[in-house]
Amino acid sequence: MNDTTTMSTDLDLLAERVEKAAALIQHMRDDRQRVERERDELARRLADSEQKLQGQDVASLLAEVQTLRKEQREWQGERREVASRIEALVKKLERLEA
Numbered sequence: 840m841n842d843t844t845t846m847s848t849d850l851d852l853l854a855e856r857v858e859k860a861a862a863l864i865q866h867m868r869d870d871r872q873r874v875e876r877e878r879d880e881l882a883r884r885l886a887d888s889e890q891k892l893q894g895q896d897v898a899s900l901l902a903e904v905q906t907l908r909k910e911q912r913e914w915q916g917e918r919r920e921v922a923s924r925i926e927a928l929v930k931k932l933e934r935l936e937a
Contacts, residue, residue, distance in 0.1 A: 892900075
């Protein structure tokens with residue numbers, strides 16, 4: 840009886856360990872599939888980005904962006920100057936009307 844009980848306990852422990860191992864393997868498979876999907880998505884996004892930039896020199900694009908930013912700052916300065924001139928003219932007109 841004692842050998843039978845020991846054998847049953849050993850089998851129960853073995854079954855429990857096999858079930859844990861099977862659950863761990865399934866979890867690892869799920870993780871692998873998730874990582875593969877993420878990898879595929881990132882590879883697709885990289886290919887899309889490369890296609891958009893195909894034939895374009897990154898350095899020249901950066902230079903163009905800098906040029907556009909400089910022009911934008913100049914236009915903003917001109918806009919402020921025009922606005923202040925208009926404001927001064929409006930004040931002069933108000934004084935003339937008074």
